[in-house]
Amino acid sequence: MEEKEILDRLRRGDPVGLEALIDRYAPLVCAVAARVLAGRREEQEEIISDVFLAAWKDRKKLRPGQVKGWLATVARNRAINRLRDRWEELPLEEDALLLSPDAPHVEAEQGELREILARALSSLEKADRELFVRHYYYGQTVARAAEEMGMNLSTAKTRLRRGREHLKDYLREVGYEFAED
Numbered sequence: 001m002e003e004k005e006i007l008d009r010l011r012r013g014d015p016v017g018l019e020a021l022i023d024r025y026a027p028l029v030c031a032v033a034a035r036v037l038a039g040r041r042e043e044q045e046e047i048i049s050d051v052f053l054a055a056w057k058d059r060k061k062l063r064p065g066q067v068k069g070w071l072a073t074v075a076r077n078r079a080i081n082r083l084r085d086r087w088e089e090l091p092l093e094e095d096a097l098l099l100s101p102d103a104p105h106v107e108a109e110q111g112e113l114r115e116i117l118a119r120a121l122s123s124l125e126k127a128d129r130e131l132f133v134r135h136y137y138y139g140q141t142v143a144r145a146a147e148e149m150g151m152n153l154s155t156a157k158t159r160l161r162r163g164r165e166h167l168k169d170y171l172r173e174v175g176y177e178f179a180e181d
Contacts (some may be wrong), residue, residue: 003064010059018056021067026052028068029075036079038138043082051075080148084130120170128163131156 001009001020009017029051033044051074055062062070121129127149134145146156 003067007059007062007064007067010056010062013059017059018052021055022052025068025071029071032072032075033079036076036138037082044079047075047079047082050078054078076148116171116174120167123170124163124166127151128159128166131159132163135160 001024003024006017006020006024010021011017026048029048030044033047033051037043037047051071054074055071121132124132131145131149131151134140134148135142140148142156142160143153145151146153149156151159
């Protein structure tokens with residue numbers, strides 16, 4: 001079924017149109033949700049359902065040629081909002097900083113470092129912390145993170161630089177030394 005016909009059916013309230021929309025765009029929506037919510041399968045599925053429910057509710061606003069972009073944007077925004085809503089549960093994944101311990105003391109040191117880094121990150125302002133995690137933990141480019149957060153690119157770069165300085169100072173205060181660039 002062509003996109004125009006899908007939209008016509010949707011506008012008439014025909015559930016077949018929604019089924020066709022899901023069949024056609026579910027892989028895209030799944031990929032977007034998985035990219036933002038990596039490793040959180042249950043939340044990804046909730047986002048996917050929410051996106052198609054939103055498409056059903058806003059079916060009269062959908063336009064041919066713009067559906068794919070609309071669905072991807074809604075999926076991305078809802079997934080990011082889910083991360084924001086759960087921010088306190090996101091300090092860092094348990095295995096994010098664990099480098100392959102080969103002895104119990106190495107594992108203990110890594111656990112201590114994870115805790116220190118989590119406290120250091122929590123000492124940043126919420127927007128700076130989100131930007132930092134998006135860029136350094138999730139690997140988003142500075143430009144993409146800034147765009148998604150509604151922030152000017154130069155502001156984001158400045159905030160990341162200040163965040164790095166703040167984290168260096170924090171780590172020095174708790175006794176960690178490291179080579180300067």
